[in-house]
Amino acid sequence: MSTNPETSVRGKVRDGLVWYCAFVPAVALLLERFALNKYLGFLIWGIVITARPLCCYIDRRNLLSAGYEQIGSPWFVLLPTVYLFKRCMIFRQNTALAVVCLICFSYGAIGNGFISGLFVDNDTVLQAVKNEAMTSISEFKSFAAYESFEKAVGRALKDVDYELSVNGDERIITVKGTDLSGTDQYVFVFRVVHDGYTYTDFGLKSVTKNGDVLTGKDRTEALKELFKTEDSSSDSSVI
Numbered sequence: 001m002s003t004n005p006e007t008s009v010r011g012k013v014r015d016g017l018v019w020y021c022a023f024v025p026a027v028a029l030l031l032e033r034f035a036l037n038k039y040l041g042f043l044i045w046g047i048v049i050t051a052r053p054l055c056c057y058i059d060r061r062n063l064l065s066a067g068y069e070q071i072g073s074p075w076f077v078l079l080p081t082v083y084l085f086k087r088c089m090i091f092r093q094n095t096a097l098a099v100v101c102l103i104c105f106s107y108g109a110i111g112n113g114f115i116s117g118l119f120v121d122n123d124t125v126l127q128a129v130k131n132e133a134m135t136s137i138s139e140f141k142s143f144a145a146y147e148s149f150e151k152a153v154g155r156a157l158k159d160v161d162y163e164l165s166v167n168g169d170e171r172i173i174t175v176k177g178t179d180l181s182g183t184d185q186y187v188f189v190f191r192v193v194h195d196g197y198t199y200t201d202f203g204l205k206s207v208t209k210n211g212d213v214l215t216g217k218d219r220t221e222a223l224k225e226l227f228k229t230e231d232s233s234s235d236s237s238v239i
Contacts, residue, residue, distance in 0.1 A: 015097070017062075018087065021055035021080050022101035024048055025108025032113050038197035041113050048108065052080040059087075081105055113197040125171045125192050126164055128202075140223070153177060156226050157186060169193050169200075179226065184210055186226065 028048045035041045056077035063071050071090060076083040084098040109115070130150035134140040153160055157177030165172045175188040187208040193201040207214045207223065214222050 014062075017055045017059045018084055018097060021052050021059075022084065022097055023104055024051055024055075026104040029108055029111055032198075035113065035198060037200050038114075038195045041197040045112060045114070053077050056080050056083045117194065117196045117198070120194050120196075122164055122166065122171065125194065126162060126173060129173050129175075129190050129192065130162070132202075134227075140227075152227055153188075156180070156228070158182075169195050 025048055028044050031044050032041065035044055057074075060071060060074065060077055060083075068090075072083075072086050076086060081098065081101050084101045085095065087093075088095045088098050130148065132149050134147060134149060134152050147155075153175060156179065158180060160175065160177040163174040163176070165174075171192045171194075173190040173192065175190070176185065178185050187206075188204060189206045189208075191201055191203060191205045192199065207219050209222055
């Protein structure tokens with residue numbers, strides 16, 4: 001009784017490496033959340049660019065060792081998606097593996113931080129500050145205020161004005177306004193740094209009331225009074 005060589009080879013070779021090759025761009029997108037700067041971004045995507053062809057190369061070598069020689073040009077390993085499509089056809093497998101690889105690669109190529117960073121401009125940064133949730137800004141973490149900064153300021157101040165200045169990757173957003181009684185003027189200064197890949201700094205750096213920079217307890221009390229917030233923790237100090 002003759003043995004099908006394709007079935008024989010297929011039984012000796014595992015698919016773990018090629019599945020890893022298919023999913024690694026999606027894993028990289030998850031790891032990007034922990035990348036604090038562009039250098040870590042280069043490391044993550046450098047591993048992706050290196051690991052995918054390497055997985056295909058090792059898989060191809062395993063196939064050769066298993067005795068199956070008609071697996072196409074070795075240069076296919078440099079194009080992992082093409083390699084996986086060809087592999088599926090050789091073994092008469094469902095092309096789900098190659099399709100998953102194509103989808104993950106596409107999401108990784110389009111959704112990575114370097115591509116997203118190309119669309120970060122002055123208006124994007126300004127909108128990010130306006131839409132930032134009050135509780136995600138360190139000075140407001142202990143406050144029971146869940147609306148956006150723009151809405152909170154619009155509710156607490158009048159004649160609000162936003163100004164933006166740029167110095168390389170650094171953007172300074174200055175927000176000015178007068179309280180509803182018209183007696184006190186407040187100035188909020190945000191510092192935002194985007195290195196072309198991710199935000200390496202994003203925070204409220206100073207609060208000024210009538211020309212005086214507020215610090216410590218004075219700032220805490222002034223912000224609580226201005227935004228009519230209740231401290232949701234037992235410690236009312238500013239983080």
